[in-house]
Amino acid sequence: MSGRSLVEITDPHDPRIAEFSQIRERDLTGRGGRFIAEGTVVLRMLAAAHRAGRGIAAEKLLLLKNRVEGVADLIDAFPADVPVYVADGAVLDAIAGFHLHRGVLALGRRDAGLAAADLIDNLSDDCLVLVGCGISNHDNIGALFRNAAGFFADAVLLDETCCDPLYRKALRVSVGSVLTMPYARESLAEDLLGKLADAGFEIWALSPAGKIEIGDIAPARRMALVMGTEGEGLPAHILKRFRSARIAQSPGLDSLNVGTASGIALYSMARAMGRLVGPLGR
Amino acid sequence: MSGRSLVEITDPHDPRIAEFSQIRERDLTGRGGRFIAEGTVVLRMLAAAHRAGRGIAAEKLLLLKNRVEGVADLIDAFPADVPVYVADGAVLDAIAGFHLHRGVLALGRRDAGLAAADLIDNLSDDCLVLVGCGISNHDNIGALFRNAAGFFADAVLLDETCCDPLYRKALRVSVGSVLTMPYARESLAEDLLGKLADAGFEIWALSPAGKIEIGDIAPARRMALVMGTEGEGLPAHILKRFRSARIAQSPGLDSLNVGTASGIALYSMARAMGRLVGPLGR
Numbered sequence: 001m002s003g004r005s006l007v008e009i010t011d012p013h014d015p016r017i018a019e020f021s022q023i024r025e026r027d028l029t030g031r032g033g034r035f036i037a038e039g040t041v042v043l044r045m046l047a048a049a050h051r052a053g054r055g056i057a058a059e060k061l062l063l064l065k066n067r068v069e070g071v072a073d074l075i076d077a078f079p080a081d082v083p084v085y086v087a088d089g090a091v092l093d094a095i096a097g098f099h100l101h102r103g104v105l106a107l108g109r110r111d112a113g114l115a116a117a118d119l120i121d122n123l124s125d126d127c128l129v130l131v132g133c134g135i136s137n138h139d140n141i142g143a144l145f146r147n148a149a150g151f152f153a154d155a156v157l158l159d160e161t162c163c164d165p166l167y168r169k170a171l172r173v174s175v176g177s178v179l180t181m182p183y184a185r186e187s188l189a190e191d192l193l194g195k196l197a198d199a200g201f202e203i204w205a206l207s208p209a210g211k212i213e214i215g216d217i218a219p220a221r222r223m224a225l226v227m228g229t230e231g232e233g234l235p236a237h238i239l240k241r242f243r244s245a246r247i248a249q250s251p252g253l254d255s256l257n258v259g260t261a262s263g264i265a266l267y268s269m270a271r272a273m274g275r276l277v278g279p280l281g282r
Numbered sequence: 283m284s285g286r287s288l289v290e291i292t293d294p295h296d297p298r299i300a301e302f303s304q305i306r307e308r309d310l311t312g313r314g315g316r317f318i319a320e321g322t323v324v325l326r327m328l329a330a331a332h333r334a335g336r337g338i339a340a341e342k343l344l345l346l347k348n349r350v351e352g353v354a355d356l357i358d359a360f361p362a363d364v365p366v367y368v369a370d371g372a373v374l375d376a377i378a379g380f381h382l383h384r385g386v387l388a389l390g391r392r393d394a395g396l397a398a399a400d401l402i403d404n405l406s407d408d409c410l411v412l413v414g415c416g417i418s419n420h421d422n423i424g425a426l427f428r429n430a431a432g433f434f435a436d437a438v439l440l441d442e443t444c445c446d447p448l449y450r451k452a453l454r455v456s457v458g459s460v461l462t463m464p465y466a467r468e469s470l471a472e473d474l475l476g477k478l479a480d481a482g483f484e485i486w487a488l489s490p491a492g493k494i495e496i497g498d499i500a501p502a503r504r505m506a507l508v509m510g511t512e513g514e515g516l517p518a519h520i521l522k523r524f525r526s527a528r529i530a531q532s533p534g535l536d537s538l539n540v541g542t543a544s545g546i547a548l549y550s551m552a553r554a555m556g557r558l559v560g561p562l563g564r
Contacts, residue, residue, distance in 0.1 A: 041536055143542070146535070147538075147542065149532055149535055150531040150532050150535050150538060151531060151532070152531075152532055175535055175536040177535060213553075213558055215549070215550075215553050215558070247549065248552075248558035248559075249432040249433060249434075250431055250432050250433070250434055253428070253431055253432050253457055253459060254323055254457040256429075256432060256545065257541070259539070259541065259542055260425070260429065260541055260542050260545035261545075263538065263542035263543075263545055263546050264545050264546050264549050267497070267529065267546050268497075270530075271495075271497050276495055276497070276530035277530075
């Protein structure tokens with residue numbers, strides 16, 4: 001059992017848990033850096049990020065009453081001043097607006113963070129960066145972060161047409177890595193890529209029409225992988241200005257999904273850079 | 283415009299389209315080799331598979347009336363004796379039991395096909411096979427087929443605990459490749475792997491605890507990749523009996539999803555085998 005005091009919510013309209021109200025719809029709107037985290041995996045990352053004190057904070061938890069005992073250690077991972085609200089299934093579903101079978105939620109906050117230029121300035125000399133252009137699907141943006149974190153990338157940069165990685169579903173698909181991976185947004189992909197080029201990055205745009213097979217590109221100390229949307233892919237001016245790589249695949253099939261393509265490309269680049277060392281990588 | 287004669291359906295209970303009734307629930311039951319194909323991408327593959335005459339047949343189409351003009355070429359890709367039913371949105375949704383925004387469906391049939399042993403007997407000397415053990419999630423089984431087809435695998439073998447790749451959602455995620463990729467099922471994964479070993483296949487079991495990095499395994503003429511479920515992964519007796527490979531990744535994250543992991547592993551093996559040649563592979 002957790003030693004924490006719990007606050008029981010019996011009215012779905014209780015103002016103390018208003019941020020969790022109708023989260024499926026509200027999820028689609030801006031919230032000034034606030035986000036809903038869902039599930040034990042993401043909440044564990046949130047607790048760790050909160051304690052690390054790098055611009056991520058947990059503000060409150062909302063749990064299904066009958067899950068409290070099973071997640072006592074998770075509750076204890078949050079500082080004691082983070083309130084813990086509990087509700088039974090009917091109340092929780094009425095708050096959320098749909099059936100929440102996981103029953104483990106938190107409200108978090110992300111500070112504005114660094115501008116892209118400052119984030120780039122802070123990167124080390126030996127560095128792998130993922131750049132997303134126009135990634136508008138929540139699953140895909142989550143998968144990009146998940147794979148960037150998994151394959152030893154140092155940062156993610158997004159143009160303004162990418163959706164917010166803090167959306168509930170994106171965060172869940174990322175297995176919480178949105179909370180630990182440094183990232184920044186900038187209006188135009190070209191400006192982002194220009195800054196990376198100025199900082200000495202070798203920039204590789206991934207495209208089915210890429211000139212070199214991704215498994216064959218030469219390593220460099222600072223590398224950036226640029227991914228576009230499913231379907232249209234990267235705009236022609238980016239493919240023209242920068243080197244392009246492809247993932248060979250059998251003709252006649254739809255292009256790979258962004259999650260799988262980013263996994264293959266990041267794995268290949270991390271391997272070329274010598275980052276996959278030992279059973280758990282570097 | 284297609285020159286085909288269309289049959290309009292106005293009663294959701296019309297027996298001519300009974301197989302499309304409540305497809306979300308019925309999707310979970312066996313149907314004697316019959317399956318529902320959805321969306322233009324999958325229907326295009328179905329038409330091609332039907333014409334190729336390798337055990338796949340289209341039995342009827344059911345289309346949203348206002349999509350008919352836009353998919354005239356797709357309709358014409360099916361033989362003239364395949365009936366084409368059309369319905370307006372309200373009727374179509376009443377048939378399917380939920381809102382079908384794509385509005386393009388077909389009923390197909392797959393013959394029993396080869397037993398696993400016969401399929402293995404028919405494989406060429408230069409061969410890449412994917413084996414799925416316990417893949418019970420429709421998205422994942424679809425992703426396995428999609429990546430097997432994309433990365434030049436010659437066949438897929440499944441144990442009996444894998445779900446049916448002909449489920450509507452699996453078929454859709456596979457972008458139709460379930461209809462073109464040779465596959466067979468066998469009760470026990472061990473029997474499948476024993477047959478592959480007897481046929482001279484080098485068998486690699488993929489696991490986070492694998493002994494060799496997947497990007498470093500030596501090529502062979504006949505190779506098999508064995509994938510287990512998300513979460514539990516492959517059973518210990520398989521990992522003990524066969525060689526195992528891993529995909530290095532940063533510690534502290536949930537394991538890669540099956541789709542991404544299969545993409546990375548198949549890409550790596552196809553590359554080792556020299557199958558990624560030219561802009562579109564071999």
